[in-house]
Amino acid sequence: MHNNKCLKENPNPNPNQPLLAYHFIQALTRINLTAHTTTSTKQRSHIIKHAAYVSMAFAAGNKRTWTHAVLLHNRFPLKTRFHRLSGSRRSFIMSLSRNKKTHRHAHLLRSLVPGGHAMEFSSLLMETANYIQYLTAQVRLMQCIVEKFDMHV
Amino acid sequence: MSSRRSRDITEEEINELISKLQSLLPETRRRGAGRASASKLLKETCNYIKSLHREVDDLSDRLSGLMATMDTNSAQAEIIRSLLRS
Numbered sequence: 001m002h003n004n005k006c007l008k009e010n011p012n013p014n015p016n017q018p019l020l021a022y023h024f025i026q027a028l029t030r031i032n033l034t035a036h037t038t039t040s041t042k043q044r045s046h047i048i049k050h051a052a053y054v055s056m057a058f059a060a061g062n063k064r065t066w067t068h069a070v071l072l073h074n075r076f077p078l079k080t081r082f083h084r085l086s087g088s089r090r091s092f093i094m095s096l097s098r099n100k101k102t103h104r105h106a107h108l109l110r111s112l113v114p115g116g117h118a119m120e121f122s123s124l125l126m127e128t129a130n131y132i133q134y135l136t137a138q139v140r141l142m143q144c145i146v147e148k149f150d151m152h153v
Numbered sequence: 154m155s156s157r158r159s160r161d162i163t164e165e166e167i168n169e170l171i172s173k174l175q176s177l178l179p180e181t182r183r184r185g186a187g188r189a190s191a192s193k194l195l196k197e198t199c200n201y202i203k204s205l206h207r208e209v210d211d212l213s214d215r216l217s218g219l220m221a222t223m224d225t226n227s228a229q230a231e232i233i234r235s236l237l238r239s
Contacts (some may be wrong), residue, residue, distance in 0.1 A: 128198060
């Protein structure tokens, strides 16, 4: 059946796709039961988005800084906020990325990856790689679900 | 590259990590053969993550709209079954 293809297309073995699906669908079921006629579509969308990041972090496990940031500190992707770097951290980063453009992009990356500001540069790159893997898997999962809903409605 | 310091992270390791990141970005965003510069790659990564965040937002909106109209139990059971079957 074609619906399996969208999950199998994920070339990377790292994100555990069934686990991702399990957590997210569980959350969706809960949302459907509790937030029914009273919540607006926009409110529910926000709740679903929240559930997507939480279930994603859950599936990724607690060995990652970004999952801690999401689950424990409630750091979600919102509109971009820029944080000021502390002095010592700034000099450390500058020493690694000598040109200003790299420094600026690294700073932007830190604001995009949950918990990014607390990491060293090399950890940031590893966390980013993992975060992207899980984000793409989550997006594919949600696309699958939307497709199936479209078929049934 | 200039002097290598005696600490855990070397320039080479950073370059390795950067290559790994580059391999994760989708094909269409990779320009030309060989490795892009670090700053270009970081910029591509940032743009990619932003677009993924936007997709999550958009899909959440659509899911929310669909959940409002669907017939709950039967659809969900079918979805769960087919997704977990893979």
